[in-house]
Amino acid sequence: MDISPKPLDKSFYNQGTLQLAQSLLGQLLLKETDDGIASGFIVETEAYIGPDDRAAHSFNNRRTKRTEVMFGEPGNAYTYTMHTHCLFNVVSGNVNRPEAVLIRGIEPHQGQDLMGKRRPKAKKKIQWTNGPGKLAKALGITMDDYGHPLDKHPLWIAQGKILKDDEILSGPRIGIDNSGEAKDYPWRFWIKGNNFISR
């Protein structure tokens, strides 16, 4: 019997990136490996809207092996390495619109024993998934997931909690101080009062 939550339809990703960044809040992100399923509710996101966003890897339509997937269909995984870590994004925007939503925080749901094992250095549960590199590690997301369609096993997004508008807050994005005007754009979104916000 398959009890895994059903993926959201691909059409879900066909909405503006700022709106998608908010729509993703509360949704369930799942990854299945040989060790089992681990999942969590998305609680913090950031929108990156190339080519006009200095903070986006796709700024100025910069097209490389790394950013290539952003130029394709929305609803695929954009993973990249930041120093020693893998970060996970949801590709948005139509073909040739290189936009994405970075997932910065999740609230652990299924497979919490597995997540704890994957985060041996975390002293507290809160540190398992309150940051983009942390949650990728906890879920077992790696560069092997680059380009994976998010409506399919083994990495997918399913319907989670329905939020009210007043539960969503926004503010400037994290870690992009050298991005000129773009550093102040309020393109970071999070669920009010949630414990698994990165900061």
Add this chain to the structure above:
DNA sequence: CATCGGATGGACT
């Protein structure tokens, strides 16, 4: 080729 700088996290002072 060399060098530099990150959409980070963890260890340490």
Add this chain to the structure above:
DNA sequence: GTCCATCCGATGG
């Protein structure tokens, strides 16, 4: 607060 692991892409010679 500081330092650094370790990789990819940008830039300059």
